[in-house]
Amino acid sequence: MNKTSLLALCLLLGAQTAGAGSVVPDAHYDDLVRKARSGDTAPALEYLRQHVKEQTRQQQEDHIVIASWAGRDSEVLEAYAHVQDTSALSAPILASVARAYRNTRDYERAAQLYRQAEKIAPDDPQWVMGEMLVMADGKRGRDAIARGRPWLGKVSSQDEARLRTVMAYAWLSVGERFEALHEVHQAFLLEHPGPFDRDVLERYGQVLSRAELPMAGLEVDARLTPVQRLQKQADEMALQVRMSHTGGRQEADRFVAPDELISRYHSLLSQCDRTPGAEGVARQMRIDRMGAYEARSMHRQVVAEYEQLSREGRIPSYAEAWVAQAYMALHNPGKADELFRDVIAHESPKDDHWTEDNQNHVRSLLEDDRPGDARQAMDTLLPTIPKVHWSINYPLPQVNENWLSTQLLDVDVMQANGDERKAFVKSRHLCEIAPAQTSPCIGYGALLEEQGRYRDAEYQYLVVQSGMPRNQSLEVAQLVNALNLREWHRADVLAEGLTQRFTDEEGSRQALRQNEIAHMAEFQLSASKGHSHSHGSNGSNGNPIRGNDDLHIEGTLYSPRFGDHWRAFLGADYTSGEFGTEESTTDHGRWQRGGVEYTDRNTVATLEASTQRFGDVGQQMGGKVTVDRDINDRWHYGAAYSFRSAETPLRARAEGIWANQGDVHASWTPSNRTSVQLSLSPWHFSDGNWRWQSSLSGSQRLWTWPHARLDGLLAISGSRNSISHIAGDSSSDAGNRKEGVDYYSPKSDLSIMPGLRLTHALYRHYDRQWEHYLELGAGRYYENYTWHDSQGDHNRHDNTPLWMARYGQDIQLSDVLNVGASAQVTRQSYDGVSERDIQLMLDMNYRF
Template sequence: MVEFKRMCVLPSRRPLSACASACAPAAVVLFSAYAGLESKAALAQGADTGKPVVFMVAMADDPGAPVPRARPVQSGDASTPPRPDAAPTIYAVVAMQDVPQASVTDTGEAAPAHTVAPPPVHAPVHAPVHAPVHAETVAQAAAPSPSEFEPQPTAQSAPQNTPESASGSASGSTSNSTPGSASNSTPENAKPGDSPTTSGNEPPTVSMPAAPPPGGAPQPSPINPLTPSASASDVPEPNDDVRRRVFALATSGGAVRALDEAKARPDVFTPVDVASIQELDIRQQVRGGRAKVRAMTSADRFDALDSAIHEAEEFDKQLPSTPEYSEVRAALAGDRTVAYAARGRMEDAVAAFETIPPHSAISVEALTGVGDAYSYLQEPAKAEQVFRRAQDQETATTPDTATLGYQYGTHTRLIDVREGLFYSLTDQNKYTQAKQVLDDIHAALPPAAEVHPWDVANDDYLRYYRLLAQYQIYVGQTSTGLAGLQKLEEQVPFSSEVRNAQADATLGMGRTRKARDMYSASLTDHPDNIEALAGLGRSSLALGDYANARQIDGAFDDTFPENGSVRSFKRDFAAYRAPVVTVELNGEHGNSVLADNEFASDTTIYSPPIYDYWRIFSHTFFGYANTDIGNTSRTRTGVGGDYRNGALTLTAEATRSMGGYGRTGGNGEVSYQFNDYLSASAGVDSDSNALPWKAYVEHLWGKSAQASLNFVDGDQRSASLSYAASRYSDSNFNQEIALSGTQRVFTTANQFINVSLNLSTGSNTISNATYYAPGRDYTAEVVAMHQWAIWRSGEKALVQRFYVTAGAYNERGFGTSPEFGARIEHAWTFSHDIALTYGIGVLSHAYDGSREFSETAYATLTVPF
């Protein structure tokens, strides 16, 4: 890769930024340069004494570097020795008539009117003296960014590449250079007619300019801004140097100035060239707007980005739909993708990205932006594809020309791409591949012993260990993952990322109060941390603190539409605010002691929240059964309301059962959550739906009451103790006590096994009823449940559960008999929290000494509108 440096001599008292502007657009004077190169005497007679001779040196750069590096022009200063591997090229330039031109600021924008730059020269004659530069090498050259045109302190140096025999001693020259900037050098003893010559006093070869096209119109040029038109010979034409400089300026942060210069030279730049530079200008506006979005939390954070989006959309409308503009349109679509994703307009980002032809060059920024958009829209498979493509481009040995314009300033790094890839894989339950991504991140990190406190690798190490801990939690190694996060917190106690990861894991385990306290503590130290505030909102919803959740939703408003954590909270909050319909269906066949066939449906419709904590609902139960003593059906409807505020939940319902023996009744329930582990509930029902079906055939009704004490330790273990009692209208009093416990015994990625032990006993005061009512019975069961996460795509998932039951049943008067059963269940989660669960099972059980074999089926559907 070749990097061009410019040294020019202009009158003193002119700033370096003005010098750079003056030398750039100089006009070509071919005949005087050609004549002057024949001899030193001829040059002395032909050159204008008021026009200094300008030299330009091109130093060879590292051809393997993906991004050009700015470097000062080599001089005779002992502190900056010339590179041994550099192949310098010296150009002799004769400055001619001055033309006024505006200066440029370090941001690439035109300077104010009161800032007057020295008048530039016309296009110079670039006469290579040594080692001509080939077009394919120069195509990768970089130009200085606008900030490098600032005046710098001068330093004394003697140019080593100019033979002293041409112009006398050059030891008193003044050199002014910065990386990638122009340099001023004026030999003290130089005469107006002197000119540098090659060793051996051989005159240099001068390349004559090509004839202009007929009519003065510029010929079409390649669309790629870094691939200027090639000359017929190995020596580039003067216009090629102008094109290279302007395009390099455009890709290095100076697109505004480059656009002005391109428009001022219609003989050099075609309309396609101008469109390419204008696209780079928009790209840099998008980059600046995105940086502002990331750095601010106020409501005006999108002002600059919205302006860039508007300009990009208008420019897209103006672009002709002809083939020569195809690459410009593709690059502009990439810019719009980045802008829309940063703005939170994810559907627009995807739509813009999908207009790019499949084989077009796409920047890493655009690929990462649409990857974030796909993840946001719960399409992780598509996100994985674009993140992998971005990773390939970031790790490729060849330069990524599509990303030019982003290498100066904040841009996407390889670890950013891999983090996005990691989450897209975990959102598909591809944990083996996600672990490989973590290994790639770790392998790319420098040795810890070589990392300094100020290195960015410190943050990269922190990010790696945070992702590793999250991965361990995802695959069920919860204790190991939390221990890793705890160790990180001890090393960086005020890191909001680590503390938020701890709180997220705690919330996922069901310890909502602890998670809420952790989010609150993080916000105390980082009041503007958006992820912590979103986490506090989610924990508030889980705890029933809906007023606080509503305040957080109002605080977010539409200020952070691009943030994934905010999106998750807003999705949960919208689901809470939505009306909900729940339908439960179940049926059984073959258990003749209870019923030959039975079917029941239970439907509940909830209203949106009223004053945050109140809801009203409508409830309808319908059941049908045919038995050996007759058929029956039961319908009961009711309306009620519930109150959910923090740890307390109250429900009350007025009911009416239909038919000739219908009754008016009511039911209610109260529950209280003492802490993250312990809760209790109690309820009553004056017209119960839980009587045996043969009791309803006999037109009986019953009252019931129940109470329970529950213990839950995340998803690892749980226990419950319950008591239920029912009084039937025939004076039968039924009681039941049950104790159950569940323990996680095996965990791996996507699968786990729980084992439950259930113990229960029941009694009835009437033993000779027409319905099944044993005087005393006992049940002991062991249930093993295997869960397998078959498929997942973002919030959409399919989980399979398989239950195996084995135990013993003892009925007073009939002895003990074994029981066994099995069932399989699928649980679907669709978009917008729509859930569907269904299953089938079989059970072998003895009743009154007679074994029954029955089949069951059930389904539950929950739909938030």
């Protein structure tokens, strides 16, 4: 019986025979002990900490052992300090305390406890070996060797093998590398043909690592030629390369093995250069070294080595898989696809990596924006993987992890091919049938975020976190979620953790980049140029709202985020338009603004002040405050108030008329496929006019294809003015009559325009995307106004057609730069005169 089993048995028996003074029922305490034995030590430790003063003697011993299992050395020593009579402790308990002292570098106390354990169980050599390890750590290696020699030949072959590995450890502590290798060799001869003791294997690896000796030293054969020795070492190193892809026992250790392999390969390749006839061995080492590079996330080195080696000859398919993964990490999925195809062609479903290589092939097709090919590859893969598998000595079937990972990949393929609803349903189902697995539920949370359901995704991640709080994929997802929820401080905390622990992971780099962008300064620019043409006898005025040949330019600069929630901004605007009848006149407007923006989980608020100058009117001050709130992921509302609103019609501002504007609005977005917005805006113009303006708009996804989507649109808007203008025929004497307001202001109007928007992706490659779209709409415009002619004033009600066509392109040049341009043609009647309006628009957003 080994040491761990002995401790577990002592602990369980102790829990079952605890005296009447135990502070919890025996059955409950048994459950805590069983959980601790299975690896879940937290509940038992939490209970023992809470009742440290009420513990029985057995529970004090339990506290020491469980804390030792949990790797909590300081807690082991604290629990040991609460034991009043330490002389009655068993040898395994003393050994647990001794290991804690050793880990905290208190070697003298550790050695004393091992000697005390030896007195209790003098026939067990493990206490001697523990003392020898402590002596070697305390720079007493030769004393440790002398301590162990009398036991040689007096114990079983298995114990002697372990003892010799400890002696090898002691030899290394005094710099005797070859003596250490000899002891390890003797240990393996004792264990041969195996199975080898795990402790022996582990310590043998430690010896070779510290001694920088090749694994070929396991069986020294003087008859081997130098090339044969190098070949043997190359074979052993190849095995270690494959093991290095399994990762380390802890997060901090995941790169230890690859780093050691890369260093060792450098030494061996130098030996090959000095050994005649070792060229073939050197090539094999260079090929296998690419696996160590890939395990260390050194993707560029993998590709550089591959390109050089491929010029000298063909590369084996197992190495092409490493190269393909490196190309994927370097965002070259097209090249990765070629290599994965070759890898799969040389494999069969019985090979260990067949499923993984097929999955990576599908991912390369998705990242190369070839969803149709990915669908075909996935349809070939899905039937080959069973849903469940049976484990030996376990009566129930278990979910096959290869099946689960393939089904998760199928969700991504569905998404890429436009089957968003099916993907969502399947992702939710996978999370429900495998709640203990992190990937299905994290993937389901990601789909919730794509639909804008950030709070639902947050809850899903918390459920996953309760079972596995230190998962890298989970922390990446939580960081992205925190950014979507505008929880900037939480995002920074998660980013710090990823920076310290997972900087070399692709998902971590992307999430950290998003957090970095969220804290950058931002520049927004929008510009439009229009031209209007009237159809009718009095059609020289052009568009009565914007004027003819109108121009609008607006730029806003935001500062980097400070104080977690704040951004300052500065903006400037210029607008112009031609108004007039017989002689066109151009009106100009300029304004500058500055303010602050506040954002948190549920709120976006801005406060700004502005200086404005329009036409010959002197400089005026204005201001605006806005507040937008999220009730939940679906409902949002907000309000705004503008003093001397910048949205006041240019024609009014040029005449010295300004307006205060209010606004209340609400929106409903149950998913990224559906949205509805409603707003109401009261205006009070300085000439006494009250305008009530309202709008209802919405969009609904009608169809989705792999590279395109079709949305239905609806826009309804209307207004009512307490003071309205009087329209007239410019060919009559009424053209000289000027009554009513000096800007377009009918008694009431209403426009209803349904439409369609078709969006097509021209190019998609990671952060670079290029889309174009066509938007068409047709409806009716209803207007109630006063018409004046030579016979007097008349109330008129017009019901005229309204249509619009718009074509545009949106280009995302990088993750910090977006540019959009569009051209729009609108046909609408104003006061019975049909106007054709052409607009050219440009938008840009840049983070720096």
